[in-house]
Amino acid sequence: MDIPSISGRRRTIRRSGFEDAFEAEPSLRRFLEGRQLGFDADPHETVGAYLTKWLKAMEFLLKPTTYTRYRTYVLCELIPVFGKLRLEELAHDHIAAYAHEQLESGRGRQAVYHCLATLSSALGTAVRTHRLPFNAAQPLPMRRPRADERVPWSAEQAVTFLAHCRDVDPAFADLFEVIIGTGLRKGEALGLQRQCVRIDDRVMYIRHTLSAIDNHELVLTAPKTKKSRNWVPLSERVAAALQRAMARSTSTDNDHVFQGTDGKPLHPAAVRRRFHELRKQAGLPHVTIHDLRHLAATLALEGNVSMAVISKTLRHSTLSTTANIYSHLTWEVAMAAVHTIEARLCLVEARARGVDVLALSRPAPNPLFSHAA
Structure with missing residues (x-):
């Protein structure tokens, strides 16, 4: 059949492989219906071709970090496994077999789950646009893995760590003082701009998060959720740490509060490495930088601050998010x-x-x- 193109010229679409006209007719009808609804219903379209198109369509809808993660799963995991199947042929048993094979080979449950969730998101788009009648990845053939219970430092360990940082690396001491004192996420702290900090009013405004695309290119993106874009009060300790940090960040190339010695924004990977160096030097147990956010919440809980106030301070999207994360409380x-x-x-x-x-x-x-x- 001939279909119009953007240039105004007609182009011919040919599809073969049908035994007779009766078998070809439903595919032709489906193809024409798809064009009217705005999607490609090519009867021979493979999973690989569909995922490639879906990924391209998502490029300008997702945050750069999310798009990069999806791209890795699609190109390195999903297309090599399912790419040659026709889209309509992809069935739940194919996906279940893949999940079982990966888990039995010793693959991490988190990695397998995220691959399946990406596939489910892509097929869900096909269902919403009427490209497919159902999502073959739903329900997922495995439950979402439970996150490991976090055991943050005690207040005494946090004080030991900060004291060691002040002696060894005052600049990083101020960064970690801000994270512990406010519960900021690492990217939010690294993306903090001078104009968003008002020391006299004892408040700062979270407007960006700093991320590394492919662990290389630094970009400023929107905070994690809508509620993450909010104001955060400052204690005297945090206000003093921010003042010291801004006094050091004299580079005119950017407005970041926390900068390296070269005047550039701190790279998240470099901050992570330095954190673990300082932690080991202080003789403290292993935690992540994100665990400092949990430490802030735990200290507030131990001070009898209500869960609702902690949820507001951490800028969680819902109170149930806070309650689920900190359901274990502390002893x-x-x-x-x-x-x-x-x-x-x-x-x-x-x-x-x-x-x-x-x-x-x-x-x-x-x-x-x-x-x-």
């Missing part, structure tokens, strides 16, 4: 909770027995004073 907070329950039950039982509740609440007599009497 001190959990013990305080069960002791409060115990005290309340004992008080009600005492009232039921007619015991003098006020007497129970009075402090016990000091034996030193009784002997003196």
Whole structure:
């Protein structure tokens, strides 16, 4: 059949391989319906061809870091495995077999899950645009792996780390002081601009996050979620650290608060390496820089700050996100909770027995004073 092109010339589309006209007719009808709805319903389109087109369409819709991750999964994982199959032939058993094979070979569950989730996203787009009648990757043939329970440093360990950094590398000490004191994500701290910091008002505004594309090109992108783009209050410690950092960042080439000795923004990978160097020097257990964000939340929980306030401070998208991440709480907070329950039950039982509740609440007599009497 002939179809129009952008140049105005007609171009011919030929598809063969059908046994007879009855078999070719449904494919022709499907192809014409697809053109009316705005998608290509080529009956011979392969999974590889579709994923390549989908990836190109996503390039300007996704954050650069997300697009890079999708590109890796599509080009290095999905196309080599499923690329030669016709799109309509891709079935759930193909995807399930791939998942089982990968897991049985010792591949990490997180890596396999992310590959499958990328495929599901691509096929979901095909369903929404009426290219496919259903998503063959749904339901996924494996559950989402649970994240490892994070065990952040204690307040004492955080103080030890910051003290060591001030002695060895004051510039990085200020960076980690800001992350621990506010719960910023690493990219948000590295992407912080001077004009977004108002020391006198004790507030800063999160407007960017610094990311490395392919671990090389540095780009400023939007924060992780809509609620991440918000204001963050500053304590005296954090305000002082930001003042020192801005005093050092004298380069006029950029407005980053945290800069390297060359005046350029700090590379996330370099910050990660330096963090672990300083951590090992201080003799502290392994944590990630992101765990410093969890440390900030844990310190607030131990100070009896409500979960709702912590959620606002960390700028989570929902309160349930905060509750799920920190459902384990800490030992001190959990013990305080069960002791409060115990005290309340004992008080009600005492009232039921007619015991003098006020007497129970009075402090016990000091034996030193009784002997003196």
